[in-house]
Amino acid sequence: MRRVLILGGTSEGRALAESLDMEPGLDVVSSLAGRVADPRLPVGAVRIGGFGGAGGLADWLRENDVDAVVDATHPFASRITTNAIAAARDAGVPLLVLRRPEWVPGVGDRWHAVPDLGAAATAASALGRRVLLTIGRQGVDAFAEGSAWFLIRAIDPPTVAVPPRSEVLLARGPFTVDDEIATMRQHRIDVLVTKNSGGALTAAKLEAARTLGLPVVMVSRPGIPASVAVTSDIEQARTWAARAD
Incomplete structure:
Protein backbone atom coordinates (compact mmCIF):
# COMPACT_ATOMS: atom_id res chain seq x y z
CA MET A 1 0.00 0.00 0.00
CA ARG A 2 1.16 3.48 -0.87
CA ARG A 3 0.71 5.88 2.08
CA VAL A 4 -0.18 9.55 1.58
CA LEU A 5 -0.39 12.19 4.30
CA ILE A 6 -2.68 15.16 3.68
CA LEU A 7 -2.12 18.14 5.93
CA GLY A 8 -5.68 19.39 5.74
CA GLY A 9 -8.36 21.44 7.43
CA THR A 10 -9.56 23.11 4.23
CA SER A 11 -12.22 22.36 1.64
CA GLU A 12 -9.42 21.48 -0.79
CA GLY A 13 -7.98 18.98 1.69
CA ARG A 14 -11.38 17.36 2.15
CA ALA A 15 -11.98 17.19 -1.60
CA LEU A 16 -8.56 15.62 -2.16
CA ALA A 17 -9.12 13.05 0.60
CA GLU A 18 -12.44 12.09 -0.96
CA SER A 19 -10.87 11.77 -4.39
CA LEU A 20 -7.96 9.65 -3.14
CA ASP A 21 -10.30 7.48 -1.07
CA MET A 22 -11.47 5.93 -4.33
CA GLU A 23 -7.92 5.17 -5.53
CA PRO A 24 -6.93 1.48 -5.20
CA GLY A 25 -3.69 0.73 -3.39
CA LEU A 26 -3.63 3.98 -1.40
CA ASP A 27 -3.65 4.43 2.36
CA VAL A 28 -4.58 8.09 2.99
CA VAL A 29 -4.37 9.88 6.34
CA SER A 30 -5.63 13.44 6.80
CA SER A 31 -4.05 15.45 9.60
CA LEU A 32 -5.88 18.39 11.19
CA ALA A 33 -4.17 20.86 13.49
CA GLY A 34 -7.01 20.79 16.01
CA ARG A 35 -7.43 24.57 16.27
CA VAL A 36 -11.15 24.46 15.49
CA ALA A 37 -13.39 22.98 18.18
CA ASP A 38 -15.78 21.25 15.78
CA PRO A 39 -13.94 20.74 12.48
CA ARG A 40 -15.45 19.40 9.28
CA LEU A 41 -13.87 15.98 8.95
CA PRO A 42 -12.70 14.48 5.65
CA VAL A 43 -13.48 10.93 4.60
CA GLY A 44 -11.01 8.24 5.58
CA ALA A 45 -8.48 8.10 8.40
CA VAL A 46 -7.97 11.31 10.40
CA ARG A 47 -5.46 12.36 13.04
CA ILE A 48 -5.92 15.55 15.04
CA GLY A 49 -3.15 17.54 16.71
CA GLY A 50 0.34 18.78 16.00
CA PHE A 51 3.48 16.78 15.33
CA GLY A 52 5.88 18.75 17.50
CA GLY A 53 7.44 20.93 14.82
CA ALA A 54 9.39 19.98 11.72
CA GLY A 55 11.47 17.38 13.55
CA GLY A 56 8.41 15.65 14.96
CA LEU A 57 6.74 15.58 11.56
CA ALA A 58 9.87 14.17 9.91
CA ASP A 59 9.96 11.40 12.51
CA TRP A 60 6.26 10.66 11.92
CA LEU A 61 6.82 10.41 8.17
CA ARG A 62 9.64 7.90 8.68
CA GLU A 63 7.87 5.87 11.37
CA ASN A 64 4.71 5.58 9.28
CA ASP A 65 6.45 4.87 5.96
CA VAL A 66 4.78 7.84 4.23
CA ASP A 67 5.38 7.97 0.49
CA ALA A 68 4.02 11.45 -0.29
CA VAL A 69 2.82 14.57 1.56
CA VAL A 70 0.26 17.09 0.33
CA ASP A 71 0.11 20.34 2.26
CA ALA A 72 -3.51 21.42 1.81
CA THR A 73 -3.59 23.69 4.84
CA HIS A 74 -4.95 27.24 4.96
CA PRO A 75 -2.95 29.72 2.83
CA PHE A 76 -2.07 31.62 6.03
CA ALA A 77 -0.94 28.57 8.01
CA SER A 78 2.63 29.55 7.22
CA ARG A 79 4.24 27.83 10.21
CA ILE A 80 2.72 24.47 9.23
CA THR A 81 3.84 24.89 5.63
CA THR A 82 7.37 25.84 6.71
CA ASN A 83 7.55 22.79 8.96
CA ALA A 84 6.13 20.54 6.23
CA ILE A 85 8.75 21.68 3.72
CA ALA A 86 11.58 21.09 6.21
CA ALA A 87 10.21 17.74 7.39
CA ALA A 88 9.64 16.36 3.90
CA ARG A 89 13.15 17.36 2.88
CA ASP A 90 14.64 15.80 6.02
CA ALA A 91 12.68 12.54 5.59
CA GLY A 92 13.23 12.36 1.84
CA VAL A 93 9.48 12.38 1.08
CA PRO A 94 8.02 14.24 -1.94
CA LEU A 95 5.86 17.26 -1.03
CA LEU A 96 3.20 19.11 -2.97
CA VAL A 97 1.46 22.27 -1.76
CA LEU A 98 -2.22 22.48 -2.75
CA ARG A 99 -3.44 26.09 -2.61
CA ARG A 100 -6.65 27.64 -3.87
CA PRO A 101 -6.13 30.68 -6.17
CA GLU A 102 -5.93 34.11 -4.60
CA TRP A 103 -8.76 36.59 -4.89
CA VAL A 104 -8.10 39.44 -7.32
CA PRO A 105 -9.83 42.84 -7.30
CA GLY A 106 -12.47 43.57 -9.91
CA VAL A 107 -14.19 46.64 -11.26
CA GLY A 108 -15.59 48.69 -8.41
CA ASP A 109 -13.45 47.14 -5.70
CA ARG A 110 -11.67 49.48 -3.27
CA SER A 220 -1.46 39.45 1.39
CA ARG A 221 -0.53 35.77 1.63
CA PRO A 222 2.84 34.62 2.92
CA GLY A 223 5.07 33.39 0.14
CA ILE A 224 6.06 29.82 -0.70
CA PRO A 225 9.67 29.05 -1.77
CA ALA A 226 10.08 28.80 -5.53
CA SER A 227 11.67 25.36 -5.15
CA VAL A 228 8.43 23.87 -3.76
CA ALA A 229 5.87 22.28 -6.10
CA VAL A 230 2.53 24.09 -5.91
CA THR A 231 -0.82 23.51 -7.58
CA SER A 232 -4.36 24.84 -7.24
CA ASP A 233 -5.88 21.91 -9.15
CA ILE A 234 -7.31 19.08 -7.04
CA GLU A 235 -7.22 16.59 -9.93
CA GLN A 236 -3.56 17.39 -10.51
CA ALA A 237 -2.91 16.90 -6.79
CA ARG A 238 -4.74 13.57 -6.87
CA THR A 239 -2.63 12.31 -9.77
CA TRP A 240 0.58 13.52 -8.11
CA ALA A 241 -0.25 11.94 -4.75
CA ALA A 242 -1.02 8.60 -6.36
CA ARG A 243 2.26 8.46 -8.29
CA ALA A 244 4.90 10.79 -6.82
CA ASP A 245 8.21 9.25 -5.87
Whole structure:
Protein backbone atom coordinates (compact mmCIF):
# COMPACT_ATOMS: atom_id res chain seq x y z
CA MET A 1 0.00 0.00 0.00
CA ARG A 2 1.16 3.48 -0.87
CA ARG A 3 0.71 5.88 2.08
CA VAL A 4 -0.18 9.55 1.58
CA LEU A 5 -0.39 12.19 4.30
CA ILE A 6 -2.68 15.16 3.68
CA LEU A 7 -2.12 18.14 5.93
CA GLY A 8 -5.68 19.39 5.74
CA GLY A 9 -8.36 21.44 7.43
CA THR A 10 -9.56 23.11 4.23
CA SER A 11 -12.22 22.36 1.64
CA GLU A 12 -9.42 21.48 -0.79
CA GLY A 13 -7.98 18.98 1.69
CA ARG A 14 -11.38 17.36 2.15
CA ALA A 15 -11.98 17.19 -1.60
CA LEU A 16 -8.56 15.62 -2.16
CA ALA A 17 -9.12 13.05 0.60
CA GLU A 18 -12.44 12.09 -0.96
CA SER A 19 -10.87 11.77 -4.39
CA LEU A 20 -7.96 9.65 -3.14
CA ASP A 21 -10.30 7.48 -1.07
CA MET A 22 -11.47 5.93 -4.33
CA GLU A 23 -7.92 5.17 -5.53
CA PRO A 24 -6.93 1.48 -5.20
CA GLY A 25 -3.69 0.73 -3.39
CA LEU A 26 -3.63 3.98 -1.40
CA ASP A 27 -3.65 4.43 2.36
CA VAL A 28 -4.58 8.09 2.99
CA VAL A 29 -4.37 9.88 6.34
CA SER A 30 -5.63 13.44 6.80
CA SER A 31 -4.05 15.45 9.60
CA LEU A 32 -5.88 18.39 11.19
CA ALA A 33 -4.17 20.86 13.49
CA GLY A 34 -7.01 20.79 16.01
CA ARG A 35 -7.43 24.57 16.27
CA VAL A 36 -11.15 24.46 15.49
CA ALA A 37 -13.39 22.98 18.18
CA ASP A 38 -15.78 21.25 15.78
CA PRO A 39 -13.94 20.74 12.48
CA ARG A 40 -15.45 19.40 9.28
CA LEU A 41 -13.87 15.98 8.95
CA PRO A 42 -12.70 14.48 5.65
CA VAL A 43 -13.48 10.93 4.60
CA GLY A 44 -11.01 8.24 5.58
CA ALA A 45 -8.48 8.10 8.40
CA VAL A 46 -7.97 11.31 10.40
CA ARG A 47 -5.46 12.36 13.04
CA ILE A 48 -5.92 15.55 15.04
CA GLY A 49 -3.15 17.54 16.71
CA GLY A 50 0.34 18.78 16.00
CA PHE A 51 3.48 16.78 15.33
CA GLY A 52 5.88 18.75 17.50
CA GLY A 53 7.44 20.93 14.82
CA ALA A 54 9.39 19.98 11.72
CA GLY A 55 11.47 17.38 13.55
CA GLY A 56 8.41 15.65 14.96
CA LEU A 57 6.74 15.58 11.56
CA ALA A 58 9.87 14.17 9.91
CA ASP A 59 9.96 11.40 12.51
CA TRP A 60 6.26 10.66 11.92
CA LEU A 61 6.82 10.41 8.17
CA ARG A 62 9.64 7.90 8.68
CA GLU A 63 7.87 5.87 11.37
CA ASN A 64 4.71 5.58 9.28
CA ASP A 65 6.45 4.87 5.96
CA VAL A 66 4.78 7.84 4.23
CA ASP A 67 5.38 7.97 0.49
CA ALA A 68 4.02 11.45 -0.29
CA VAL A 69 2.82 14.57 1.56
CA VAL A 70 0.26 17.09 0.33
CA ASP A 71 0.11 20.34 2.26
CA ALA A 72 -3.51 21.42 1.81
CA THR A 73 -3.59 23.69 4.84
CA HIS A 74 -4.95 27.24 4.96
CA PRO A 75 -2.95 29.72 2.83
CA PHE A 76 -2.07 31.62 6.03
CA ALA A 77 -0.94 28.57 8.01
CA SER A 78 2.63 29.55 7.22
CA ARG A 79 4.24 27.83 10.21
CA ILE A 80 2.72 24.47 9.23
CA THR A 81 3.84 24.89 5.63
CA THR A 82 7.37 25.84 6.71
CA ASN A 83 7.55 22.79 8.96
CA ALA A 84 6.13 20.54 6.23
CA ILE A 85 8.75 21.68 3.72
CA ALA A 86 11.58 21.09 6.21
CA ALA A 87 10.21 17.74 7.39
CA ALA A 88 9.64 16.36 3.90
CA ARG A 89 13.15 17.36 2.88
CA ASP A 90 14.64 15.80 6.02
CA ALA A 91 12.68 12.54 5.59
CA GLY A 92 13.23 12.36 1.84
CA VAL A 93 9.48 12.38 1.08
CA PRO A 94 8.02 14.24 -1.94
CA LEU A 95 5.86 17.26 -1.03
CA LEU A 96 3.20 19.11 -2.97
CA VAL A 97 1.46 22.27 -1.76
CA LEU A 98 -2.22 22.48 -2.75
CA ARG A 99 -3.44 26.09 -2.61
CA ARG A 100 -6.65 27.64 -3.87
CA PRO A 101 -6.13 30.68 -6.17
CA GLU A 102 -5.93 34.11 -4.60
CA TRP A 103 -8.76 36.59 -4.89
CA VAL A 104 -8.10 39.44 -7.32
CA PRO A 105 -9.83 42.84 -7.30
CA GLY A 106 -12.47 43.57 -9.91
CA VAL A 107 -14.19 46.64 -11.26
CA GLY A 108 -15.59 48.69 -8.41
CA ASP A 109 -13.45 47.14 -5.70
CA ARG A 110 -11.67 49.48 -3.27
CA TRP A 111 -8.92 47.21 -2.00
CA HIS A 112 -5.97 48.28 0.13
CA ALA A 113 -3.34 45.52 0.04
CA VAL A 114 -1.17 45.23 3.17
CA PRO A 115 1.64 42.78 4.03
CA ASP A 116 0.56 41.74 7.52
CA LEU A 117 -1.96 42.19 10.32
CA GLY A 118 -0.08 45.07 11.91
CA ALA A 119 -0.32 47.04 8.69
CA ALA A 120 -3.97 46.00 8.41
CA ALA A 121 -4.72 47.49 11.83
CA THR A 122 -3.13 50.79 10.83
CA ALA A 123 -4.98 50.90 7.51
CA ALA A 124 -8.35 50.00 9.05
CA SER A 125 -8.09 52.81 11.61
CA ALA A 126 -7.40 55.29 8.82
CA LEU A 127 -10.27 54.09 6.62
CA GLY A 128 -13.22 53.75 8.98
CA ARG A 129 -14.72 53.75 12.45
CA ARG A 130 -16.72 50.52 12.33
CA VAL A 131 -14.76 47.51 11.11
CA LEU A 132 -15.85 44.01 10.13
CA LEU A 133 -12.85 41.84 11.04
CA THR A 134 -12.86 38.46 9.26
CA ILE A 135 -9.39 37.07 9.90
CA GLY A 136 -10.40 34.22 12.19
CA ARG A 137 -9.69 34.20 15.91
CA GLN A 138 -5.89 34.18 15.63
CA GLY A 139 -4.22 37.53 15.16
CA VAL A 140 -7.09 39.57 16.57
CA ASP A 141 -4.70 41.00 19.16
CA ALA A 142 -3.00 42.99 16.37
CA PHE A 143 -6.09 45.22 16.51
CA ALA A 144 -6.30 45.42 20.32
CA GLU A 145 -5.01 49.00 20.44
CA GLY A 146 -7.37 50.24 17.75
CA SER A 147 -9.81 53.03 18.53
CA ALA A 148 -12.43 51.88 16.02
CA TRP A 149 -15.36 49.58 16.84
CA PHE A 150 -14.84 46.02 15.61
CA LEU A 151 -17.25 43.24 14.72
CA ILE A 152 -15.03 40.17 15.08
CA ARG A 153 -16.44 37.23 13.13
CA ALA A 154 -14.89 33.81 13.80
CA ILE A 155 -15.84 30.16 14.15
CA ASP A 156 -14.52 29.93 17.71
CA PRO A 157 -14.03 32.70 20.32
CA PRO A 158 -10.68 34.54 20.28
CA THR A 159 -8.25 33.47 22.99
CA VAL A 160 -6.08 36.59 22.68
CA ALA A 161 -6.64 40.24 23.53
CA VAL A 162 -9.47 41.90 21.60
CA PRO A 163 -10.12 45.57 20.89
CA PRO A 164 -11.84 47.32 23.83
CA ARG A 165 -14.73 48.39 21.61
CA SER A 166 -15.78 45.20 19.90
CA GLU A 167 -18.37 42.47 19.55
CA VAL A 168 -17.66 38.82 18.71
CA LEU A 169 -19.95 37.13 16.19
CA LEU A 170 -19.51 33.34 16.12
CA ALA A 171 -20.52 32.04 12.71
CA ARG A 172 -19.35 29.53 10.13
CA GLY A 173 -19.71 30.16 6.39
CA PRO A 174 -20.47 29.91 3.62
CA PHE A 175 -22.46 33.15 3.62
CA THR A 176 -24.53 34.56 0.77
CA VAL A 177 -24.05 38.05 -0.59
CA ASP A 178 -27.43 39.03 0.89
CA ASP A 179 -26.31 37.68 4.27
CA GLU A 180 -23.14 39.75 4.13
CA ILE A 181 -24.91 42.92 3.05
CA ALA A 182 -27.41 42.49 5.88
CA THR A 183 -24.61 42.01 8.43
CA MET A 184 -22.73 45.06 7.20
CA ARG A 185 -25.82 47.24 7.23
CA GLN A 186 -27.04 45.99 10.60
CA HIS A 187 -23.73 46.83 12.25
CA ARG A 188 -23.11 50.01 10.18
CA ILE A 189 -19.81 48.66 8.91
CA ASP A 190 -17.68 51.12 6.94
CA VAL A 191 -14.55 48.99 6.30
CA LEU A 192 -13.87 45.27 5.86
CA VAL A 193 -10.61 43.60 6.93
CA THR A 194 -9.82 40.13 5.61
CA LYS A 195 -7.00 37.85 4.51
CA ASN A 196 -6.52 36.87 0.89
CA SER A 197 -7.55 33.30 1.55
CA GLY A 198 -9.20 32.82 -1.84
CA GLY A 199 -11.97 30.36 -2.59
CA ALA A 200 -15.71 30.64 -3.06
CA LEU A 201 -16.87 29.78 0.47
CA THR A 202 -16.12 33.22 1.94
CA ALA A 203 -15.96 35.40 -1.17
CA ALA A 204 -19.48 36.81 -0.72
CA LYS A 205 -18.20 39.44 1.71
CA LEU A 206 -16.08 40.95 -1.07
CA GLU A 207 -19.07 41.28 -3.38
CA ALA A 208 -21.09 42.77 -0.53
CA ALA A 209 -18.38 45.35 0.16
CA ARG A 210 -18.27 46.18 -3.55
CA THR A 211 -22.05 46.60 -3.65
CA LEU A 212 -22.00 48.91 -0.63
CA GLY A 213 -18.94 50.81 -1.85
CA LEU A 214 -16.87 49.89 1.21
CA PRO A 215 -13.07 49.79 1.32
CA VAL A 216 -11.43 46.42 1.93
CA VAL A 217 -8.14 45.99 3.75
CA MET A 218 -6.69 42.85 2.16
CA VAL A 219 -3.82 41.06 3.92
CA SER A 220 -1.46 39.45 1.39
CA ARG A 221 -0.53 35.77 1.63
CA PRO A 222 2.84 34.62 2.92
CA GLY A 223 5.07 33.39 0.14
CA ILE A 224 6.06 29.82 -0.70
CA PRO A 225 9.67 29.05 -1.77
CA ALA A 226 10.08 28.80 -5.53
CA SER A 227 11.67 25.36 -5.15
CA VAL A 228 8.43 23.87 -3.76
CA ALA A 229 5.87 22.28 -6.10
CA VAL A 230 2.53 24.09 -5.91
CA THR A 231 -0.82 23.51 -7.58
CA SER A 232 -4.36 24.84 -7.24
CA ASP A 233 -5.88 21.91 -9.15
CA ILE A 234 -7.31 19.08 -7.04
CA GLU A 235 -7.22 16.59 -9.93
CA GLN A 236 -3.56 17.39 -10.51
CA ALA A 237 -2.91 16.90 -6.79
CA ARG A 238 -4.74 13.57 -6.87
CA THR A 239 -2.63 12.31 -9.77
CA TRP A 240 0.58 13.52 -8.11
CA ALA A 241 -0.25 11.94 -4.75
CA ALA A 242 -1.02 8.60 -6.36
CA ARG A 243 2.26 8.46 -8.29
CA ALA A 244 4.90 10.79 -6.82
CA ASP A 245 8.21 9.25 -5.87
